Amino acid sequence: MKNIVVIGGGPAGLEASAQLHRLGYNVILVEKSPQLGGHLAKWDRLFPSGIPAKDVLEKMVSQINGVKYFLEANVQSINLLHKSYNVILNNGITVLADAVLFTTGFDLFPAQKKEEYGYGIYEKVITNADLENWFKTKKDNRVTENPKRIGFVHCVGSRDEKAGNRYCSKVCCATAVKQACEIKQEFPDVEVFCFYMDLRMFGRGYEDMYLSAQKDYGVRFIRGRVSEVAENINKELIVKAEDTLSGKPIKVTLDLLVLMSGMQNCSEGTKVAHQLGIANAGNDGFFETKDAIYSQQHSTREGIFFAGACTGPKTLPDSLSEARAAAIEIHNYVKGIR
Amino acid sequence: MIYQGKQKIWSDYQKEIPDDHYFYVRSCIRQNLFPASEKTFLDITRNKLGKDFFETEHHTTCGGIAYHCDTIPQETSMTIIARQFALMQKYGYENYVCSCITSFGLYTETLETWREFPELEARIKENLWKTCKLEFAKPKYLAHASDIIYKYRNLIAAQAKYKLINRHTGKPLRVVEHIGCHYGKMFPSKSVGGAEYPYVLAGMIEAWGGEVIDYPERRHCCGYGFRQYHIRSNRGYSLANTYKKFESMEPYKPDMIITNCPGCPYFLDRWQYVISEMEGKTYGENGHGIPVFTYEEVAGLVMGYNPWDLGLQMHQIGPEPVLDKIGIPYDPQAKYLL
Numbered sequence: 001m002k003n004i005v006v007i008g009g010g011p012a013g014l015e016a017s018a019q020l021h022r023l024g025y026n027v028i029l030v031e032k033s034p035q036l037g038g039h040l041a042k043w044d045r046l047f048p049s050g051i052p053a054k055d056v057l058e059k060m061v062s063q064i065n066g067v068k069y070f071l072e073a074n075v076q077s078i079n080l081l082h083k084s085y086n087v088i089l090n091n092g093i094t095v096l097a098d099a100v101l102f103t104t105g106f107d108l109f110p111a112q113k114k115e116e117y118g119y120g121i122y123e124k125v126i127t128n129a130d131l132e133n134w135f136k137t138k139k140d141n142r143v144t145e146n147p148k149r150i151g152f153v154h155c156v157g158s159r160d161e162k163a164g165n166r167y168c169s170k171v172c173c174a175t176a177v178k179q180a181c182e183i184k185q186e187f188p189d190v191e192v193f194c195f196y197m198d199l200r201m202f203g204r205g206y207e208d209m210y211l212s213a214q215k216d217y218g219v220r221f222i223r224g225r226v227s228e229v230a231e232n233i234n235k236e237l238i239v240k241a242e243d244t245l246s247g248k249p250i251k252v253t254l255d256l257l258v259l260m261s262g263m264q265n266c267s268e269g270t271k272v273a274h275q276l277g278i279a280n281a282g283n284d285g286f287f288e289t290k291d292a293i294y295s296q297q298h299s300t301r302e303g304i305f306f307a308g309a310c311t312g313p314k315t316l317p318d319s320l321s322e323a324r325a326a327a328i329e330i331h332n333y334v335k336g337i338r
Numbered sequence: 339m340i341y342q343g344k345q346k347i348w349s350d351y352q353k354e355i356p357d358d359h360y361f362y363v364r365s366c367i368r369q370n371l372f373p374a375s376e377k378t379f380l381d382i383t384r385n386k387l388g389k390d391f392f393e394t395e396h397h398t399t400c401g402g403i404a405y406h407c408d409t410i411p412q413e414t415s416m417t418i419i420a421r422q423f424a425l426m427q428k429y430g431y432e433n434y435v436c437s438c439i440t441s442f443g444l445y446t447e448t449l450e451t452w453r454e455f456p457e458l459e460a461r462i463k464e465n466l467w468k469t470c471k472l473e474f475a476k477p478k479y480l481a482h483a484s485d486i487i488y489k490y491r492n493l494i495a496a497q498a499k500y501k502l503i504n505r506h507t508g509k510p511l512r513v514v515e516h517i518g519c520h521y522g523k524m525f526p527s528k529s530v531g532g533a534e535y536p537y538v539l540a541g542m543i544e545a546w547g548g549e550v551i552d553y554p555e556r557r558h559c560c561g562y563g564f565r566q567y568h569i570r571s572n573r574g575y576s577l578a579n580t581y582k583k584f585e586s587m588e589p590y591k592p593d594m595i596i597t598n599c600p601g602c603p604y605f606l607d608r609w610q611y612v613i614s615e616m617e618g619k620t621y622g623e624n625g626h627g628i629p630v631f632t633y634e635e636v637a638g639l640v641m642g643y644n645p646w647d648l649g650l651q652m653h654q655i656g657p658e659p660v661l662d663k664i665g666i667p668y669d670p671q672a673k674y675l676l
Contacts, residue, residue, distance in 0.1 A: 112343070115534040120343035228534075230554040231339055233589045238554040 001026045002334050005087050005097040007075060010038020011316055012308030012323040013103035018063035019327035028095050029069035032268055036061055038105050044135035047178040048205035075272045099303045099330045104269025106309040108261040109157025117259055118229040124237050127261045128175055135182060147190050147255035150183055151239055152176045153226050154196040158262030167284050169262030170313040173200045176260050177213045184217040192219045195226050195241050229257060263313040276301055286312045297326040305330055339552050344535050351532035355489040356479050361431035362393040363422060365438035368600045374649030375634040376437050379483055382637055387493055392429055397422055402440035406564040417465040419448050424474035434477035435486055439599040442482040443520025446528050484598035484633050488530055488538045491545040499642035502548030505665040510549035511593040515539035518599025519559055539596055542633055546640045555586035561609060562601030580609040584621045594660045595630040606630045607654045627655035639666060646672055
């Protein structure tokens with residue numbers, strides 16, 4: 001039986017592993033953290049319809065029966081031996097793989113790099129991931145009872161040359177709108193402000209969600225960037241921004257500010273890719289595919305494949321589609337079908 | 339405010355400051371507004387700490403005020419700066435330190451511009467040769483004088499006779515630190531502590547026993563802003579900026595303000611009188627204003643200099659409340675006897 005190593009146990013890794021297993025391969029899934037699911041495991045609900053992330057993840061995990069997976073495992077070394085890749089894990093396991101699939105996903109942009117927003121400096125500044133964790137657990141002292149005003153800052157570390165990331169992270173606009181509506185469900189009297197550059201509501205149902213945020217929840221969308229955040233003596237946040245539609249600077253006092261951290265390529269995945277010489281190709285830090293239209297699941301090296309957000313920001317459905325496509329491409333490659 | 343978060347940022351923005359041997363250039367306006375500050379800087383560095391700081395009467399303005407008021411082109415200011423560098427080279431120095439924040443910003447801007455556009459540097463060399471028959475070498479190190487006092491802050495603390503502590507309560511004095519805009523906002527990596535949470539003055543305050551106040555308008559301009567003041571019709575705007583800062587810091591009840599810019603101590607000091615006349619409002623205790631100091635003056639005070647030798651009688655807001663809190667003796671009768 002042919003061996004396929006899948007690096008990364010997030011949604012793309014789980015879906016690809018399940019598909020490859022069904023196609024009759026011996027799949028070895030390597031996950032660095034103590035649990036499967038990647039960022040999805042930390043998320044509460046999913047846009048646009050609010051499906052619980054837990055339900056989606058449980059379904060994915062239930063599909064990988066028969067797949068060998070290792071948690072808290074890292075690829076120590078990977079190198080080509082004739083036509084196979086010798087993959088050595090930090091737990092002592094060595095696999096001779098006929099193909100390797102990178103589903104290493106993304107890291108959230110470290111919001112503290114945008115110093116002017118005060119993440120890690122001011123207590124009431126949190127990220128989209130922090131808020132999602134609060135929705136899930138209701139445990140975070142930074143989210144207080146009965147807040148009066150809450151703000152969301154879009155494009156934190158995305159479309160930002162100063163932050164080193166020129167690209168759009170694709171999912172933050174929809175996530176912000178989703179979270180803004182959810183926060184209104186939790187605290188109906190709270191005033192919610194979304195500071196945005198453009199709203200990129202490209203997916204099916206996204207525009208409806210945006211319209212509902214305005215009509216049903218009264219979320220205020222302000223087109224302009226936040227310039228600075230400070231804290232007053234009552235530990236409230238003083239947020240300065242520009243309203244480019246009215247052409248005026250604005251200053252609001254908030255009880256909570258949520259930074260929509262964007263995506264950047266996973267640093268752990270990049271380290272492994274370095275060993276194969278496939279990490280440095282893209283200017284944006286994401287892995288470069290063989291071509292941008294026809295061979296999105298192929299790397300520039302034979303037998304190495306990609307799926308999910310390691311080749312650029314993606315929504316969850318996009319990542320799952322790529323995982324299925326990668327499984328077919330690997331199958332064709334192993335069978336010698338061109 | 340999470341202090342550890344600030345410490346993390348401060349650790350990212352540390353610069354290696356040479357310990358000794360500097361070519362020192364004065365500020366055009368500080369000599370008039372705070373005449374003893376530069377004298378104190380040289381006395382502390384040369385006589386108290388035994389360091390080599392050289393100055394020559396042949397240096398001129400850097401042209402910064404004219405440049406920022408748009409009355410001279412950039413090439414002119416660059417040629418003036420090139421002449422200063424030629425003087426440094428002539429006297430055998432490689433480390434350049436300037437007293438003025440705007441000079442520091444302009445020198446930094448010039449060096450960075452030359453780095454990006456070497457052809458411009460070549461043209462300035464030609465200009466300097468045509469006009470002055472001089473050649474120049476760029477400094478190996480450029481510092482602002484507050485960087486130097488920051489570097490020596492612990493040496494100064496070791497020689498200090500007084501601490502920034504209220505002798506009546508035993509508590510640290512509450513100090514507002516105001517950083518000149520041209521220090522780190524243009525080139526954060528050239529500053530101590532970065533642009534958003536500069537540490538250069540905070541480090542001095544901490545080393546000398548005081549407590550730093552972080553208030554919402556901490557980053558805001560003092561009100562000088564060159565064209566805000568130099569264009570007469572804009573002076574109301576200058577005053578409004580200063581007013582905004584004092585309204586913001588008022589709830590924190592600061593004991594004193596420390597600055598590192600020529601314009602800032604002047605405007606924060608003098609406009610308090612104007613606000614008092616216009617609004618009938620003062621921000622210090624007992625109808626008094628909040629005393630404003632340069633960092634050299636504060637270094638001199640903790641080291642036991644006579645307050646009147648430091649030129650504190652030149653301030654609009656009398657320093658006596660701070661002197662009384664620290665326990666620094668002074669002769670009221672000698673205040674205006676020079």
